[in-house]
Amino acid sequence: MTPCRSCGSNAVELFYETGPVPVHSCLMVSTREAALKFPRGSLALGFxxxxxxxxxxxFDPARLSYTPEYEETQGFSERFRRFATDLCADQIEKYGLRGKVLLEIGCGKGEFLSQMCAMGNNRGIGIDPSYRPERTDAETAARIQFIQELYSEKFGDLKADYVCCRHTLEHIPDVREFVGMIRRSLDRRPDTIVFFEVPDVGRVLTEHAFWDIYYEHCSYFTLGSLARLFRACGFQILDLHKVFDDQYLVIEARPGTDGKRFEIEEPVEKTRVDIELFKSWVADRLDGLRGQLDRFRSAGRRAVVWGSGSKAVSYLTTLEIRDELEYVVDINPHKHGKYLAGSGHEIVSPEFLRRYRPDAVIVMNPIYKEEIQADLERLGVRAELFLI
Ligand SMILES: [Zn+2]
Structure with a gap:
């Protein structure tokens, strides 16, 4: 068994395996054929x-390539934008980020960094191989230097007052090496604040949310394991909490040691119990959701999935859904007319539902329920909403 990539221990136990899964879930695919033939990789989670x-x-990192065709943005959702705005305001206030230089590792299309710079009158450096210059307006481009590469040791000399890294660490296999590399870059700048945000695996386990497990995510954290990693790498943790209806974990730290523990940190034993429950329930969960789709189909009812991100790819491929439903809806216009990796479902706009008239809408993330309901009302589509 591979040693733990966070602490190096050999005490890693397998607890969840699936058939081969698409190696990417946010890469846009232009034809159904290519989507069905999309490269797959093995998934076997160890604790x-x-x-x-x-x-x-x-996990094999050589299977992945984060190109500009990577479409991860959630910025088309009002609910998500509100979350991002609140997060920016909170960070700017908390750490006095005005007139500073901010570095974002894994900045995607640069939306968060742009907002942090605009709201706090900051300058920025954004690093991401999937960055697309045409999505940045001139005003933002003047404030931010974008580097279309993967972050590596060679960027350690970049000077910044604040380093943020959102929804990136879970895509990195050697997390100890990665967080250690960032810590080393701060040896001569011990006042730098670092901010990391990742999904909460504790919620995935307790909700048996197998659709939140996929190939791109090779590393999964609880607040406890995240805090232990940062401390081991020489960080002093300033704050540790959950955001976005407790779906995401946030850690704020700076170089140093103070041994402070947060009450919210789950002990390893709590995760072990959650894993046992996940193991005993996940098969029922899979059967239940499959049965639901079979019932829709045999009753002649049309269902669509709303949300074409990684959750949908994992949900449809893990359940091996093909003809039980035809379409996946997304509000991001960059995705319309493309196909979902692995399952081959076409991605359509909400407007498409005016003609298609589905009976049921399967909502991939309950946080968007109200927004989806409002969209359906606006379109005059009467469909039952199912939150998985
Ligand atoms: Zn470990």
Missing amino acids: CGDCGFIMNTR
Whole structure:
């Protein structure tokens, strides 16, 4: 068994395996044929009994490529924009980020960094291989230097007052090496604040949310395992909490040690219990959701999935859904007319539903329920909403 990539321990136990899964879930695919033939990789989650870290033990980073065709933005959702705005305001206020230089590792299309710079009159450096210059307006481009590459040791000399890294660490296999590299870059700048945001695996386990497990995410954290990793790398943790209806974990830290523990940190034993429950329930969960789709189909009812991100790819491919439903809806216009990797479902706009008239809408993330309901009302589509 692979040693733990967070603490190096050999106490890693396998607890969840699936058939081969698409290696990417946010890469846009232009034809159904290519989507069905999309490269697949193995998924076998292991749990470290020493630090609580969870990882795909069969992950192969060589299978992935984050190109500009990578479409991860959630910025078309009003609910998500509100969350991002609140987060920016909170960070600017908390750490006095005005007139500063901010570095974002894994900035995607640069939306968060642009907002942090605009709201706090900051300058920025954004690093991401999937960045697309045409999505940045001139005013933002003047404030921010974008580097279309993967972050590596060579960027350690970039000077910044604040380093943020959102929804990136879970895509990195060697998390100890990665967080250690960032810590080393701050040796001569011990006042730099770092901010990391990742999904909460504790929620995935307790809700048996198998659709939140996919190939791109090779590393999974609880607040406890995240805090242990940062401390081991020489960070002093300033704050540790959950955001976005408790779906995401946030850690704020700076170089140093103070040994402070937060009450909210789950002990390894709590994660072990959650894993046992996940193991005993996940098969029922899969059967239940499959049965639901079979019932729709045999009753002649049309269902669509709303949300074409990684959750949908994992939900449709894990359940091996093909003809049970035809379309996946997304509000991001960059995705319309493309196909979902693995399952081959076409991605359509909400407007398409005016003609298609589905009976049921399967909502991939309950946080968008109200927004989806409002969209359906606006379109005059009467469909039953199912939150998975
Ligand atoms: Zn470990």
